Amino acid sequence: xxxxxxxxxxxxxxxxxxxxxxxxxxxxxASFPLTRHIARRNTRALFDLCAGFVYAQVLTACIRLDLxxxxxDGPVSVDILARRLDLTPDRTRRLLRAAExxxxxxxxxxxxxxxxxxGAALVGNPGVAAxxxxxxxxxxxxADPVALLRGxxxxxxxxxxxxxxxxxxxxxxxxxxxxxxxxxxxxxxxEDVLDACDLSRVRHLMDVGGGEGAFLQAVAxxxxxxxxxxxxxxxxxxxxxxxxxxxxxxxxxxxxxxxFHGGLPSGADIISLVRIVHDHDDExxxxxxxxxxxxxxxxxxxxxxEPMAGTPGAEPVGDAYFGFYLLAMGSGRPRRAEELRAMxxxxxxxATREHxxxxxxxxxxxxxxxxxxxx
Numbered sequence: 508x509x510x511x512x513x514x515x516x517x518x519x520x521x522x523x524x525x526x527x528x529x530x531x532x533x534x535x536x537a538s539f540p541l542t543r544h545i546a547r548r549n550t551r552a553l554f555d556l557c558a559g560f561v562y563a564q565v566l567t568a569c570i571r572l573d574l575x576x577x578x579x580d581g582p583v584s585v586d587i588l589a590r591r592l593d594l595t596p597d598r599t600r601r602l603l604r605a606a607e608x609x610x611x612x613x614x615x616x617x618x619x620x621x622x623x624x625x626g627a628a629l630v631g632n633p634g635v636a637a638x639x640x641x642x643x644x645x646x647x648x649x650a651d652p653v654a655l656l657r658g659x660x661x662x663x664x665x666x667x668x669x670x671x672x673x674x675x676x677x678x679x680x681x682x683x684x685x686x687x688x689x690x691x692x693x694x695x696x697x698e699d700v701l702d703a704c705d706l707s708r709v710r711h712l713m714d715v716g717g718g719e720g721a722f723l724q725a726v727a728x729x730x731x732x733x734x735x736x737x738x739x740x741x742x743x744x745x746x747x748x749x750x751x752x753x754x755x756x757x758x759x760x761x762x763x764x765x766x767f768h769g770g771l772p773s774g775a776d777i778i779s780l781v782r783i784v785h786d787h788d789d790e791x792x793x794x795x796x797x798x799x800x801x802x803x804x805x806x807x808x809x810x811x812x813e814p815m816a817g818t819p820g821a822e823p824v825g826d827a828y829f830g831f832y833l834l835a836m837g838s839g840r841p842r843r844a845e846e847l848r849a850m851x852x853x854x855x856x857x858a859t860r861e862h863x864x865x866x867x868x869x870x871x872x873x874x875x876x877x878x879x880x881x882x
Contacts, residue, residue: 533546537550560646562609563639563642563646565602565605565606565609566606566609566611566639567639567640567642567643568602569602569606569611569626570629570636570639570640571640572592572594572602574588574592574602574606574612574626575611575622575626575627575629575630576630577591577592578612578620578621578622578626579622579627579630581621582615582619582620582621583619583620583621584617584618584619585599585600585603585618585619585620586618588603588620603620606626607620607623609625610623610624610625611623611625611626611629612626632694632695633691634691634692634693634694634695635692637687637688637691637692638688638692641688644664644665644668645665645832645835647664648660648663648664648665648835649831649835652831655831655834655835656834663835663836663837665832665835665836665837666835666836666837668684668685668836669685669786669836669837669838670682671740671786671838682740682742682743682746686718686719686743686746686747687719689718689719689721689782690718690719690720690721690750693718693721693722693781693782694721694725695866695869696722696781696782696812696869696870697721697722697724697725697726697781698725699864699865699866699869699870700722700779700781700810700812700864700870700872701725701726701729702864702865703862703863703864703865703872704810704862704872704874706726706729706730706733706777707730707732709730709732709733709776709777710732710733710734710776711733711734711735711736711774711775711776711777712726712733712734712735712736712775712776712777712778712779713735713736713737713738713771713772713774713775713777713778713779713802714726714735714736714737714738714778714779714781715738715739715767715771715778715779715780715783715795715799716738716739716780716781716782716783716786717737717738717739717747717781718739718743718747719743719746719747719750719751720737720747720750720751720756720760720762722779722781723735723737723751723756723760724751724754724756724760727756727759727760734761735759735760735761736760736761736762736763736772736774736775737751737760737761737762737763738763738764738765738767738771738772739762739764740764740765740766741764741765742764743764744762744763744764744765745762745764747760747762748762767794767795767798768791768794768798770798770801770802771798771799771801771802772802773802773803773804775802775803775807776803776804776806776807776808777803777807777808777809777810778799778802778803778807778808778809778810779809779810779812780795780799780809780810780811780812780813781810781812781813781870782812782813782814782870783795783811783813784796784811784813784842784847785813785814785815785829785833785839785840785841785842786833786836786838786839787838787839788838788839788840789840789850791838792839792850793850793853793854796809796850796851796853796854796856797854797855799854800854800855800856800877803877804877805877805878806876806877806878807876807877808874808875808876808877809851809856809874809875809876809877810872810873810874811847811851811872811873811875812870812871812872812873813870813871814829814841814868814869814870814871815841815842815843815844815847815867815871816829816830816841816842816843816846817843817844818867818868818871819867820867820868821867821868824868825841825843826841829841844861844871844873847873848873851873851875855877856875856876856877857875857876857877857878858875858876858878859873859874859875859876860873860874861873861874862874
């Protein structure tokens with residue numbers, strides 16, 4: 508076939524790319540006053556892409572050595588830290604300087620180090636530390652990203668970690684690791700969802716894929732009135748019932764086991780899907796939305812809360828991180844808000860709108876209504 512004529516914009520972009528790729532131009536841009544800051548910024552950005560794995564491993568070392576917890580009460584000298592970390596002073600200083608360069612620690616007088624803002628934030632968010640440890644599985648699965656993209660990789664470790672990704676229900680042993688991880692990482696997201704949505708008038712909320720009940724526990728702490736139901740795979744629902752019983756919430760939260768492919772229980776006037784839809788491929792995700800529509804009464808509400816692709820200012824989170832994480836997991840994909848709206852409309856929902864959240868990087872919220880019949 509003859510080549511398709513390119514547009515003026517395409518030709519201009521090709522010329523620009525050839526120019527930027529030229530070593531001579533790069534050297535000139537790095538020294539010319541009007542382009543110097545751009546060249547240096549791009550050089551740093553390119554190097555950060557190359558070094559990102561090393562940065563992540565520095566963070567992992569800090570987590571595994573419990574460094575942030577050690578420094579939570581105040582700055583500590585290098586010598587004392589070396590003894591507590593069971594490292595030589597030289598290796599300790601190397602780790603501390605690396606963490607300082609990443610904004611995790613700060614160097615102080617007297618050869619001491621303390622927490623910087625990022626390190627202090629990690630102390631208050633144990634779920635983040637759990638995710639950092641969990642990434643060891645992801646890194647192993649991404650050792651050959653091209654094989655992963657081509658579907659030539661061996662069964663991934665993440666697929667084994669998340670048994671439902673391959674259609675398995677799992678038992679008490681296999682669901683324990685991922686249920687615990689999701690529960691630990693849910694607190695921030697639950698609070699952001701509840702800050703964005705007014706659930707004070709809800710009569711009955713059912714959280715589908717509710718894990719060990721972290722989201723419903725947050726709802727119960729804020730609102731005394733609604734009846735609350737957790738729906739998840741049987742082994743997960745059993746763990747949730749035990750955990751919520753220990754928290755004194757067994758009378759407020761009913762845990763039901765099942766599989767949404769067989770339908771969802773009816774009776775709730777609002778159904779929530781918190782970090783659930785993006786875990787499923789299109790066909791299964793659409794089936795889940797149809798099941799939610801069937802379970803809701805006329806006028807009922809569906810809430811979808813999850814990180815979404817194309818989020819302004821957080822594009823790499825949706826498309827790069829979750830794009831490859833879910834690929835390694837073997838199920839699901841990140842979706843843009845407009846894609847989810849189209850899927851909701853195909854399932855029968857109307858009047859879809861988005862609620863603004865404090866941290867859209869972590870979660871965005873879509874609300875859709877099941878239209879009541881006209882009288």
